[in-house]
Amino acid sequence: MxxxxxxxxxxxxxxxxxxxxxxxxxxxxxxxxxxxxxxxxxxxxxxxxxxxxxxxxxxxxxxxxxxxxxxxxxxxxxxxxxxxxxAAKFGDEIGGHLVSGHIITTAEIVKILTSENNRQIWFKPADLEQMKYILYKGFIAIDGISLTVGEVTRGRFCVHLIPETLIRTTLGAKKLGQRVNIEIDPQTQAIVNTVERVLEHREAQVREAANNDVVQP
The missing domain is CATH 2.40.30.20 (Elongation Factor Tu (Ef-tu); domain 3)
Structure with a gap:
């Protein structure tokens, strides 16, 4: 962990x-x-x-x-x-969020916007199915760095990076077209998957009830 x-x-x-x-x-x-x-x-x-x-x-x-x-x-x-x-030890300060080290997909850097004391990087995941887990202000790990998701569009998302992150990690040297590793926040993933299952179950019940009404004499 x-x-x-x-x-x-x-x-x-x-x-x-x-x-x-x-x-x-x-x-x-x-x-x-x-x-x-x-x-x-x-x-x-x-x-x-x-x-x-x-x-x-x-x-x-x-x-x-x-x-x-x-x-x-x-x-x-x-x-x-x-x-x-x-690896983290029991009692360590968790300054980011819990990360398993299990990469779920990669993402391509598609845009870099640089301003004074700030950098915004946009990513396009290789597996667009993972976008449902990438939420505004949610957690995400990019090349092992715990970050907060900024804007989210249909197939892209961005993060905002402070100078300290750019200095201490490899993100400061990244260029357009390069790939980064993505790990989705497991709590977000669990919540989204649970909601999907509940909605699918309810839709199935509604369809079954509708079918029963149709076949009744």
Missing amino acids: FTGIVQGTAEVVSIKEKNNFRTHIIELPDALIQGLETGASVAHNGCCLTVTEITGNRVSFDLMKETLRITNLGDIQVGDRVNIER
């Missing part, structure tokens, strides 16, 4: 490619390496990965086929940086 508060960025220093499989190695800063052990969970651009090897400050992670398919980690090249968050 994570909080969506990115603790820093790390450079990808090596990538080992195999068929539908990738191992990438990042170099963690001293502050994030302390106490880290193999088997621990670390979020890369919001995607929960497991530590497989530690050599000094260099840490290895394996990415399987599904991870490469559903996230932007397959786009990463040596020299790129990723957002990093260590």
Whole structure:
């Protein structure tokens, strides 16, 4: 479990490619390496990965086929940086919102608007079905960053970023056309799905009652 508060960025220093499989190695800063052990969970651009090897400050992670398919980690090249968050501990301050590290889709950056001390970025999800979970002022995690949704249109949404977020994360260097990882707020998802099921059940009852009225002599 994570909080969506990115603790820093790390450079990808090596990538080992195999068929539908990738191992990438990042170099963690001293502050994030302390106490880290193999088997621990670390979020890369919001995607929960497991530590497989530690050599000094260099840490290895394996990415399987599904991870490469559903996230932007397959786009990463040596020299790129990723957002990093260590797994949350009981008693930690939750400054963002609870994040599982399970990426549900990616989104393309389709517009960037920059003004003094502010930046607005618009995204188009690869899976437009997920737009029903993206609500005005709702929570969303973008590349592991807990953010508040700004405006929402039929197939796009935006967030507003302060200078601190642009400095501390990779979003400050993002360009048009690049992909980001999206994790929907699970509470929002659960509420929307529940409402949909209730409405479908009520509609089915209405249809059944209407059909019964038609067949009665």
